[in-house]
Amino acid sequence: MNLYEWLSLALVCFLGAATPGPSLAVILGHTYKTNAVAGRLASVAHASAIFLYALGTILGLSKLFVAFPVVANTLIILGALYLLYIAVNILISAQKLNIDNVEVLDHISNAELNATNNKADSYKSAIAEAFLIGFLNPKLAFFFLALFSQFIPSENMTIALASILLSTVFFIDLFWYLFVVSIAIQAKRRLTASPTIKVWLLRTQALIFILIAANSVIWR
DSSP, X not given: OOHHHHHHHHHHHHHXXXXXXXXXXXXXXXXXXTOHHHHHHHHHHHHHHHHHHHHHHHHTHHHHHHHOHHHHHHHXXXXXXXXXXXXXXXXXXXXXXXXXXXXXXXXXTTSOGGGTTOHHHHHHHHHHHHHHHHHTOTHHHHHHHHHHTTTSOSSOOOHHHHHHHHHHHHHHHHHHHHHHHHHHHHHHHHHTSSHHHHHHHHHHHHHHXXXXXXXXXXXX
């Protein structure tokens, strides 16, 4: 792979990572509700899920989905249900927010609301949600199949080429979301200064999840 080919690969990976979607909403949500560490851990977890799909594509995962479409459809439905689960938890948290209290409650989908001060639970929640958002998206396998087919020679896949493809996918996704987290931290105080704004941010996030879930099922 020459430099021009790698730059083409990197550009497509960047555009894919930078496209707004549930992954962005999850990572931003954990960054705002907890801290930068939670956002960074979520970024690593999400990049790891993307890496696994890229590796699976090289190993023939996309062919499995083509041969057995029920597997891909099941993952899509599970992903949509998980998005709805997160959305419901966000709406419940938003409903319970006390707009007269500066210290508003935050949503944590994998823990009770009274565990918001437990950073360890928040970090685990961030890792789990970010990983599952990436893992429950089998369309990534087809995306990488279309992408990698432009760079994989027809004869044999070498370890060196596979390493370049996988590391490019992983680090671009990771660095993009780490950059997003750094920007989010800078804007956090301004956006969450008012509890009322926080309520509407949560409701907007929940609405995004619901729309994406519905879209993924209808157009699967």
